[in-house]
Amino acid sequence: MYLKRGKQFFLLSIVSAFILLTACSQKSENNNKSDQLDIVTTISIIADLVENIVGDKGVVEFIVPVGDNPEDYELISSDLMKVNNADILFMNGWGLEEVIERGLTNVTNVNIVHLTEGITPINLVGEDVPDPHAWFDVSLVANYYVQNILGELKTIDADNSEYYDQNAKAYISQLEALDTWIKEEIEKIPEKNRVIIISENALKYYGEAYGFKTEGIWELNSHSEGTPQQISRIVDLVRAIELPALFIETTVDERYMEMISNETNVPIAGAIYTDALGKPGSDGETYIKMLRYNTELFVEGLSK
Secondary structure (H helix, E strand, O other), X not given: OHHHHHHHHHHHHXXXXXXXXXXXXXXXXXXXXXXXXXXXXXXXXHHHHHHHHHHHHEEEEEOOOOOOOXXXXXXXXXXXXXXXXXXEEEEOOOOOOHHHHHHHOOOOOOOEEEOOOOOOOOEOOOOOOEOOOHHHOHHHHHHHHHHHHHHHHHHHOHHHXXXXXXXXXXXXXXXXXXXXXXXXXXXXXXXXXXXXXXXXXXXXXXXXXXXXXXXXXXXXOOOOOOOHHHHHHHHHHHHHXXXXXXXXXXXXXXXXXXXXXXXXXXXXXXXXXXXXXXOOOOOOOOHHHHHHHHHHHHHHHHOO
């Protein structure tokens, strides 16, 4: 893996010089054709947040394909071209896109914004390192992600500040309604069943905000995954608390949770969205739909 990544980085370094030379001229040509902002985000979840605020004043693209893990995604040359043609790049931060950030070192001049700026983090279990999945607390999205996006858009496009303010206000209203709805829905789950177990322990912020204990086989998808010790710990936990359901994720190999399900005879209730939205037309095609779908699945699986 080290040799593979080293080779890919070397190749990226070769093409990056050409990309940097051509990006400015292409950017100038694009600006002559349209007054819209060119915005790039790392993940689809952030792209949806930005789209709700930028509206028709910008075109938003994301780097990590739906279904891939952002923690270990490696940039390709077309990603570098996309970034270098952008007015701004929005990232989550807190190490979620560590490999991407490393790949962009010294190859782009684009303004990079971390949307977790200002949030008090929940650390990974056993480590003094922030868990990056803060978007699972809707109030943090409304109060930090949206505000950070809004501030940057107003900085780079001051002429449309009022438009962005109006869009942000409308979207925050939707987020506040979602936050209230989630809190009401989880009351349907018996307190003893308010435990969510998935492969990656990505739901700490959801658990903190809405009253769940959360567990995962591993802490991050970039960490050691599915060791016998990790599997055994979760099997023992599931048996001890007599949980009615387990869950898998759309971006993670389901075999690990299937192994635990088979060992404990506890069914898998379904697949939730964690590091990426669903495809267009799916139950998780937007951030709000994703959180609603996940919550409905938790209520269905854990209320039994």
